[in-house]
Amino acid sequence: MAQATAVKMDNNHQTSARLGVEHDFREQIAFSAEQTVDYHRPVLVMSRQRLRANVRRFMAAMPRVRPHFAVKANPDREILQIFKDEGAYFEIASIAELDAMIALGEEMETVFYSNPIKSPASIAHAANHGVLWYCVDTPEEVEKIAKIQPDAKLYLRITVSNEGSSWPLAGKFGAGFNAVEGIIAAAKQHDMQLSGVTFHVGSQCCNIDNWVSGIRAAKRVFAQLTSHGFMPELLNLGGGYPLQFNGDEPSIEQIGEAINRELETIPDDIQVMAEPGRFLAGSAGCLVSQIVGIATRDDARWVYLDAGVYGGLMELTMDFPLSLVSERTGDSGLWTLAGPTCDSIDVMGRHQLPANSAAGDFIYMPNLGAYCTTCASDFNGFPVPILRMVD
Numbered sequence: 459m460a461q462a463t464a465v466k467m468d469n470n471h472q473t474s475a476r477l478g479v480e481h482d483f484r485e486q487i488a489f490s491a492e493q494t495v496d497y498h499r500p501v502l503v504m505s506r507q508r509l510r511a512n513v514r515r516f517m518a519a520m521p522r523v524r525p526h527f528a529v530k531a532n533p534d535r536e537i538l539q540i541f542k543d544e545g546a547y548f549e550i551a552s553i554a555e556l557d558a559m560i561a562l563g564e565e566m567e568t569v570f571y572s573n574p575i576k577s578p579a580s581i582a583h584a585a586n587h588g589v590l591w592y593c594v595d596t597p598e599e600v601e602k603i604a605k606i607q608p609d610a611k612l613y614l615r616i617t618v619s620n621e622g623s624s625w626p627l628a629g630k631f632g633a634g635f636n637a638v639e640g641i642i643a644a645a646k647q648h649d650m651q652l653s654g655v656t657f658h659v660g661s662q663c664c665n666i667d668n669w670v671s672g673i674r675a676a677k678r679v680f681a682q683l684t685s686h687g688f689m690p691e692l693l694n695l696g697g698g699y700p701l702q703f704n705g706d707e708p709s710i711e712q713i714g715e716a717i718n719r720e721l722e723t724i725p726d727d728i729q730v731m732a733e734p735g736r737f738l739a740g741s742a743g744c745l746v747s748q749i750v751g752i753a754t755r756d757d758a759r760w761v762y763l764d765a766g767v768y769g770g771l772m773e774l775t776m777d778f779p780l781s782l783v784s785e786r787t788g789d790s791g792l793w794t795l796a797g798p799t800c801d802s803i804d805v806m807g808r809h810q811l812p813a814n815s816a817a818g819d820f821i822y823m824p825n826l827g828a829y830c831t832t833c834a835s836d837f838n839g840f841p842v843p844i845l846r847m848v849d
C-alpha cells in the first residue's frame with residue numbers, strides 16, 4: 459500500500475505555476491491530494507460543488523437553453539442525481555443509459571435518445587418505457603423507428619462545421635444539405651412527426667461560429683419542414699461546450715452571448731435545449747495516478763503510470779491538452795508518458811514533469827471528469843480508476 463503524501467496547497471501552487479498549470483486547477487488538485495491515503499489504484503476524484511456550479515453556470519449563460527446532460531460523459535449514479543437536483547435533464551445513446559434514467563426516476567418525455575443509429579432492440583426498449591424523442595439522420599432510421607414506435611417524435615441531425623473542435627464528429631453522423639429532403643420524404647411516407655432539428659459542433663469546440671452557423675442552418679431546415687406541413691417545436695444545440703485548459707478557449711459566457719443573440723430570431727414556441735457532456739462533468743474531476751516506473755531508452759526518459767490509454771486516458775491519443783501536476787517539486791524535464799499495459803499504443807506523448815520524478819510519485823491530472831472512467835477497460839488486468847466523490 460502506498461504511503462500517503464499530503465500535498466500542501468503552497469507546494470502544489472509552486473508546482474502548478476512551474477508547469478504552466480492554470481490557477482483554476484489548484485482547487486481540483488487540492489481536493490484530490492487527500493485521496494492518496496490508502497491508494498491502491500487510480501482514483502477519479504469528482505467534486506460535488508464543482509458539478510453543481512457547472513450546471514448553474516451553463517444555465518446562467520444561456521437562460522433559454524435547457525441542458526440535457528450527455529450521460530456518456532460520466533454515467534455515475536450520484537453525478538446524474540446531482541445534475542437532476544440542479545434542474546438538468548438527460549440525453550442518452552444506449553439501452554444501458556436508458557436504464558440509468560429509469561433507475562433515476564426520470565420522466566421519459568424529457569429523455570432524448572440522440573444516437574442517430576439505434577438498434578431495433580434498443581428502440582423497442584425505449585418505446586416500452588415511454589421515450590418519445592429520437593434523433594434521425596437517415597431515411598432508414600426514420601423507417602426503422604416508424605415500424606417500432608409510430609407515435610415517436612423525431613429530430614433531424616444536420617451536419618455543421620466542426621472546425622476548431624478537438625474531437626470532430628462530422629462525417630460519422632449528420633445529414634448533409636442534400637440529404638435533408640430525403641429524410642423529410644421518408645417521414646412523410648411513414649407518417650412520422652419530424653418535430654425538431656439538432657446538430658453537434660464537435661467535442662471541445664473552440665469555434666463559436668460553429669454554433670452560430672448551426673442555428674442558422676437549423677432555421678433553414680425549419681423552413682423546409684414547415685413548407686412540407688410539419689410543425690417544428692424543438693431546436694437541440696447538441697454538445698461541444700469546451701473546458702478551459704489554458705485560457706485560450708472561449709468561456710461558456712462568451713459562447714452563450716453568441717448563442718443567445720442568434721436565438722433572438724428563433725420563435726418563442728420553439729423549445730431550445732443542448733446536450734453538454736464535457737462542460738458539465740470535465741472540470742469537476744481530477745485523476746490521481748501514480749508513477750510505477752521510469753526508464754531511459756535511446757536517451758529518451760520514460761515515465762510509466764498506473765493509468766494509461768486503456769485505464770482512463772483514452773482521450774490522450776487525440777491531442778487532449780493534458781495538465782500533469784506532480785507532488786514533487788524541482789526543475790522539470792521532458793518525459794514520454796506511458797501507461798502500464800504491454801500494448802505499444804499505450805503511450806501518451808511527451809510531457810513536462812519534474813526531472814527527478816521517481817516510482818511512487820503521485821501525479822494529478824485535472825479536467826478529467828468526462829470521458830475518463832467511462833472509456834476505461836481493465837485490459838491486461840490493470841484496474842480501471844475508481845470514482846470518489848468529494849464535497
Ligand SMILES: Cc1ncc(COP(=O)(O)O)c(C=O)c1O
Binds near residue numbers: 828
Ligand atoms: C449526440 C451527442 N450529444 C452530446 C454529446 C456530448 O458532447 P460534449 O461532451 O462535447 O459536450 C455527444 C458526444 O459525443 C454526442 O454524441
